[in-house]
Each structure stands twice: as structure tokens, then as C-alpha cells.
């Protein structure tokens with residue numbers, strides 16, 4: 001310590017570098033001397049990224065987020081987050097002379113007065129819809145390929161939080177224009193908050209600054225929508241990306257790919273061009289979508305009035321499953337001791353985060369069952385993790401069943417079904433469908449595993465039929481090349497954990513806790529007999545290829 | 552439980568290279584050799600790709616010019632017919648399309664460039680374990696311990712405890728500051744403007760659309776009429792849109808009036824609250840508060856469009872389907888000396904969604 005500081009006093013470290021070759025290098029040297037960019041770039045400029053279409057899903061999330069921020073900033077320049085009342089007087093004739101809030105009036109101005117305002121509004125809304133959808137699909141990609149395993153569990157949580165916050169920010173943004181549809185959504189929220197026991201009424205009065213709807217909710221939502229939640233999301237997003245860089249990307253199994261390397265092309269130039277270009281592709285497509293497809297035409301709904309409603313009140317798709325929960329729940333209310341517990345609303349309100357949390361905690365549950373503490377960078381093919389895949393499919397099916405509950409009126413009118421039947425179907429289906437989907441998916445995965453095994457051991461069907469000397473017809477099978485054999489057999493298979501022996505070495509009965517037993521049971525369910533097809537071994541392969549060579 | 556059941560890592564068990572391959576048919580043969588693309592070997596193909604990329608960038612430039620031209624030349628209220636989209640705003644369409652093309656072509660150009668002309672040789676990069684080695688770990692833990700010891704945090708219990716106490720208390724100020732977000736609920740949710748009515752000072756029911764008081768004969772069987780409170784002591788002109796608290800008031804006061812042949816009314820109490828078969832129910836759904844807007848005159852069912860709660864208005868607005876938990880509150884009505892429909896008191900039960908403090 002001391003010697004270092006004395007020598008520093010004697011002579012500050014001076015650059016001993018050669019003269020830069022040109023202006024650009026000189027500029028880079030200047031920045032490096034202050035920010036240390038060379039050391040940073042050394043590890044990252046030629047960072048390797050593997051290539052696969054499904055790795056673009058996360059990019060779509062990132063790009064739509066950027067588009068949302070850009071267009072959102074533009075909208076704040078014109079939007080007035082105020083519930084002060086004005087008489088509308090603008091170019092949308094049907095509403096002229098009508099008493100509306102400033103929020104609604106300024107949304108109409110953005111749509112009709114500001115040139116390009118409608119376009120930006122629609123890009124903002126479309127991008128939000130795509131953003132949440134892309135996050136959802138991206139999460140599914142990560143789930144079904146096991147990319148959430150160590151060391152990426154925390155990044156999975158960051159991603160999940162982004163999705164959750166995305167839901168809410170979408171809902172808040174939808175509420176801001178103060179039109180009839182969004183007001184109905186806010187009313188829904190108020191009703192849900194009132195159902196919270198003990199504190200619900202207080203939360204509602206504090207949130208709305210008094211009785212519903214009051215005049216505070218739009219400005220308050222505005223701040224949360226444009227500052228609080230996006231701020232948190234931006235932080236999470238940066239952390240998410242830093243971790244992607246730090247962990248390096250996962251990759252599919254294949255020749256030359258191991259747990260210890262990552263094979264792909266370098267960030268500069270290929271991925272800079274591809275990923276940078278992809279941003280423009282996404283932006284371009286969303287702009288074109290906004291040119292041709294109208295989303296949330298608030299002028300058609302009219303301003304919000306608590307005693308009016310439009311008939312097809314529907315939230316954006318991502319809130320649809322919450323809507324389904326609340327629609328199909330029986331109207332249970334408990335009244336006792338001068339209080340009302342509104343279970344019919346409170347239970348769905350609790351189930352909404354629970355359904356989402358179920359998938360959020362999954363990596364930790366799987367990690368506990370397998371007891372695997374190693375890092376995993378090679379992705380699982382969904383078929384090779386039948387139980388995980390089946391659980392994921394069951395979860396999606398629950399989501400879809402509830403979503404259909406959320407659109408029960410639309411389904412009823414479009415398909416001429418009875419609304420009551422749909423509701424009963426959703427009530428029962430929420431329990432039954434996921435179970436059925438679980439078993440079907442699992443069997444399907446096992447079937448695919450069997451087919452892979454078949455291919456490895458007996459080769460692939462060539463479509464050439466050969467007649468054997470004794471008259472039998474057989475299809476010629478061709479051996480798979482080495483790289484295919486390797487790819488199809490490189491996945492790992494766990495064995496179920498076993499319970500420790502009933503008695504220990506000294507013959508004393510051992511206490512086995514409930515947790516240990518549960519874990520053993522689950523492990524059996526995941527990896528036991530019949531829950532995965534043992535992959536072919538080199539010996540089996542050799543025996544077949546040498547013994548039955550004539551096939 | 553131990554980890555001895557974990558599968559053996561694949562690459563640890565099987566080596567690379569010829570020998571391993573000969574022995575183990577499943578061994579990793581290593582990265583396949585790079586296969587050159589047309590543009591790698593054929594200079595003409597490469598030149599063509601170059602021109603394609605440039606063309607895309609050029610189209611983008613033209614589209615941006617188109618965007619600016621549309622912005623300055625197309626009126627914002629111009630509507631055009633475009634097949635198959637129908638009648639749409641010309642400006643929105645022109646701006647969106649030109650912007651879309653300008654952006655898309657930049658993206659397409661960059662991606663095409665990367666795919667055809669930049670090197671597509673796949674390279675391996677090594678991964679390093681995220682975990683630190685044991686030496687680093689021990690070092691950091693030692694440093695932390697030294698730091699902790701130097702702070703005396705563990706030794707000076709009084710400092711530690713008071714610090715934890717102060718840290719635990721200080722957020723309370725933040726919580727306190729939230730108190731003035733809104734007033735306390737008190738009994739506000741239990742009352743509506745109708746509560747002001749008494750038999751001495753009744754409040755007339757005023758038609759929501761015409762702003763006129765109504766007589767029982769105005770309510771025909773099978774129709775659904777919406778009403779709001781007429782003049783009262785606190786609102787001499789009745790509830791008006793221009794009232795400052797109109798939204799809050801109408802969210803609780805809104806009524807729907809129907810008429811049912813008195814014999815068809817199944818619930819005797821409900822019949823008594825009405826006047827000659829005219830019944831006044833709260834319009835606000837008891838589920839989460841949407842206004843009810845659909846009425847089926849044959850069955851006397853009212854349907855909430857939000858989550859399809861269905862109420863039988865001939866039977867005290869009992870819930871017959873859907874997620875609502877209790878009937879719509881009914882308002883007792885009668886007529887005044889001039890024969891107009893009036894209320895002489897408030898709803899017996901709070902209107903709208905239920906809440907914890909709601910006592911039946």
C-alpha cells in the first residue's frame with residue numbers, strides 16, 4: 001500500500017503509448033483515458049452470440065420497449081393529464097359541445113389536430129401490445145428450453161418482474177385517456193380494491209382522493225405510468241441485459257458445442273448489423289400496422305360517465321385472464337358481524353398474482369427437485385424434459401381457458417353459444433383442462449423421445465423400399481451422420497433421488513422429513529420409470545449397427 | 552441428500568477427436584467446417600448483394616422524403632377509401648406507411664448485409680465459471696470480516712440496536728405523508744343523494760335524457776328508463792352535469808325504472824317499494840360497479856355488460872347468474888301531490904360493489 005502511494009507521488013502514471021495513427025484513434029484514446037473503454041470493449045466487441053430464431057424474441061421485447069419510450073415521450077408533449085372539465089370543441093364533430101375531461105380532450109386533439117399524433121398514439125399502443133406479447137413468448141421460450149437453470153434464475157426473476165410491471169403499465173396507460181372504456185376499467189379496479197378486507201375502502205379513498213371517480217386518478221396514474229413504473233422497468237431491463245452479457249447466451253446442443261463454450265458469430269459486425277437492423281424491422285412493421293389498423297379509437301367510445309357503458313367492454317389481451325377469473329367466479333359473499341367479505345371478487349384478485357407467481361418460482365422448485373448445482377448453458381429440447389414441458393403447457397392452457405372466460409360474451413355472440421354454458425365450461429375447465437393437457441403433453445414428449453431413440457439406433461427412413469431375397473419388403477434405413485447422433489444423444493438424464501435408508505449404519509431408525517419425502521416423490525414423477533425414455537447408449541448402437549447390418 | 556445421482560456431464564465423459572469418435576459413435580465430432588456462401592466465392596454475387604443492400608437504403612431515404620411531403624401536403628381531416636381497409640385517415644395512412652417503409656428498409660438492408668457479405672464463420676468462445684475460485688472467496692470473506700470487526704458493529708450492541716431502531720422508524724414518516732392522499736371513507740359509501748329525501752321533502756325522479764320529472768304513466772311496460780335526483784335542498788336545480796361532483800354523485804345515484812304488472816312481481820317487499828308496478832333499482836351493478844344497460848322485457852332480467860351478472864327485476868333483483876354477490880338495491884318510490892314520481896328516502900342498502908364495512 002504505502003510503497004504504491006509513494007511511487008504515485010513521485011511520478012503519476014503517464015501514457016507511454018505510441019502516437020495514435022489517426023484522428024479516430026486519438027479520440028478513442030482520449031475517451032479511454034477517462035472511461036477505460038478499451039478494457040470494456042476488449043471483452044465485448046467481439047463477443048460471441050449463438051444464432052437461432054427463438055433468440056430474437058427477447059430482442060423484440062427490447063425494441064418495442066424503446067419504441068414505447070420514444071413515442072411515449074412524444075405523447076407527453078401534447079397530453080394533459082387532468083380531469084378538469086372542458087367543453088370539447090374540435091374537429092371531431094360528433095362530440096362538439098360535450099363536457100369532457102382535459103385528458104380526453106387532449107387525446108382527441110392528439111388524434112385529430114396534431115399531424116401524425118394519431119400515428120404516434122397508435123404506434124405507442126400497438127408497441128405495448130406487442131411488447132407484452134413478446135415478453136410472454138420470450139418467457140415461454142426460456143421456460144421450455146430450460147434456459148432459466150443455474151446461473152440464470154435471477155435473470156428469470158428480473159424478466160418475470162418486467163412482464164408483471166408491463167401488465168400494469170399497460171393497464172395504466174389504457175386508463176389515461178378517460179374515455180368510456182378506460183373508465184370502465186378503472187371502475188373494475190375500484191370494485192376489486194373495495195373487495196380487499198379491512199383496508200380496501202381506505203385504499204380506494206386514498207387512491208382516488210375520495211369517492212370514485214374523483215379528479216385525482218388520471219394525474220396520479222399518469223405519474224405512475226410515465227415515471228415510476230418505466231423507471232423501475234428501465235433499471236430491471238439494464239440489469240437483465242448486463243446479466244445476458246455476463247452469463248453469455250445459452251446455445252442448442254450440436255457438434256462442437258459444450259457447456260464450456262459458446263459458438264456463434266461476433267457482436268461486431270454481424271450482430272450489430274443483425275440486431276440493429278432488427279430494431280428497424282420491428283419499428284417499421286409496427287409503424288405500418290399503425291397506419292392500417294386502428295387500435296383503441298377513444299373518440300368512438302365517448303367520455304367517461306359512471307352511469308354509462310359500452311357493450312363490449314374488454315381489456316387489452318394481457319389482462320384478459322384476470323378478466324376471465326373475475327367473470328367466472330361465483331358471487332360468494334360472506335356477511336357477518338356487520339362486515340362483508342366479498343370473496344367473489346377477492347379470490348380472483350388473489351389468484352391473479354398467484355397464477356403468475358406459479359411460473360415465476362418454477363426454476364427454484366425444479367432446482368430443488370433435481371438438486372443440480374451445476375451451471376447449464378446447453379438448452380434442453382422440450383421433449384427431453386417431459387414433465388417440465390407438460391407443466392408449462394398446462395399453465396398455458398389454464399391461461400387460455402381463463403382468457404376465453406374473459407371473452408365469454410364475444411365467444412357467445414360469435415359462435416352462437418350460450419353464455420352460461422361457456423361460464424360453466426370455464427369454471428370446470430380451469431381445473432380439468434390443465435390436467436388433461438399435462439398428460440397429453442407428457443405422452444407426446446415421451447413419444448418424441450422414443451422416435452429420437454429409434455432414429456439413433458436404426459437410422460432414418462430413406463423412403464427407398466427394398467425387396468429381400470425371400471420376398472419381404474423393407475424400407476432402407478440410413479445411419480445418421482456422427483453430428484446428428486451426437487446432437488440427439490447429448491442431453492442429460494437425471495435419475496430419481498432415493499430416500500435415505502430407513503435405518504442408519506448403527507441400526508437406528510432415521511427420521512425422514514416430509515420435505516425429503518416430497519422431494520423424492522416429485523423426483524420420481526419427473527425422472528422415474530416411464531417418465532422419461534432412457535436414451536440409447538453407445539453399446540446399444542454398436543450392437544445394432546454390427547448385428548443387424550442388413551437393415 | 553447427495554448429488555451422486557446427477558448425470559455425468561457429457562463433454563467430461565467423452566473426449567473430442569478421432570480416437571474418441573472411432574470408439575464412441577455419439578462422441579462430439581467438433582465444429583463442422585465452414586461452408587462458404589455464394590457471395591463468399593462469387594464476386595459477381597457479392598456485388599449484386601451490395602447493390603441490393605444499397606437499394607434498400609435508398610428506398611428508405613425516398614420514404615423519408617415521402618413522409619415529409621405527406622406531413623406538409625395532406626390535410627389532417629382528409630378521409631380516403633383504401634381497399635380493403637375502408638375509409639381511413641389519409642394522413643395517418645401516408646405517414647405510417649412512409650415511416651414504416653423508411654424504417655423497415657434500413658433494417659432489411661442491415662440484415663441483408665450481415666447475412667450475405669459479413670463473415671458467417673462460427674467461432675467458439677470459452678465460458679468461465681461464474682463462481683469465484685476458493686482463494687478469492689476466502690479473501691473476500693476475510694476482507695468483510697476485517698471491515699466488520701473494524702466497525703465494531705457486533706461488539707457495540709447499543710449502537711447496533713439504536714441504529715436498527717432508527718432505521719425501522721424512519722420509513723414511518725413516508726407512510727404518514729400518504730395520509731392526505733384522500734379523505735377517510737367514513738359512511739360515504741353508504742349514502743347517496745337520495746338519502747336527503749324525506750316524506751316531507753321528497754325528491755323527484757328526473758329523466759336522465761330529458762331532464763324532466765316523470766309520472767308513473769310515462770313508464771311503459773317493457774321499457775328501461777334511466778333517472779337521476781331532481782331538485783333538493785342541497786341541489787336546488789337537481790343533479791346537473793355542470794355540478795362539480797356530478798361524476799361522484801351519478802356513480803351512486805343513477806336509477807333504472809321499469810314497469811311490471813304488479814301480479815308478475817314475485818317479491819312482495821319489492822312490490823311495496825314500487826308504485827303501481829313501477830320499480831326503481833340502482834343502475835350500478837353490485838359486482839364491481841359497471842352500469843347495467845340491458846333489459847330483457849319478457850323475463851324482466853337485467854344484464855350487466857361487464858361480466859354478465861343477471862338480475863331478476865321481478866324478484867327483488869335477485870342475482871340469477873354471474874359473479875355479482877347480492878341484489879341491486881331498490882329505492883322506495885311513490886308520487887307527490889302533482890302526481891310525479893318521488894323518493895322519500897335513500898336506498899336501504901349501499902349501492903355498488905360490496906366493501907368490508909358494508910353491513911347488509
Ligand code: FES
Pocket residue numbers: 836837838839840841855856857858859860873874875
Ligand atoms: S360489474 Fe356487473 S357483472 Fe361485473
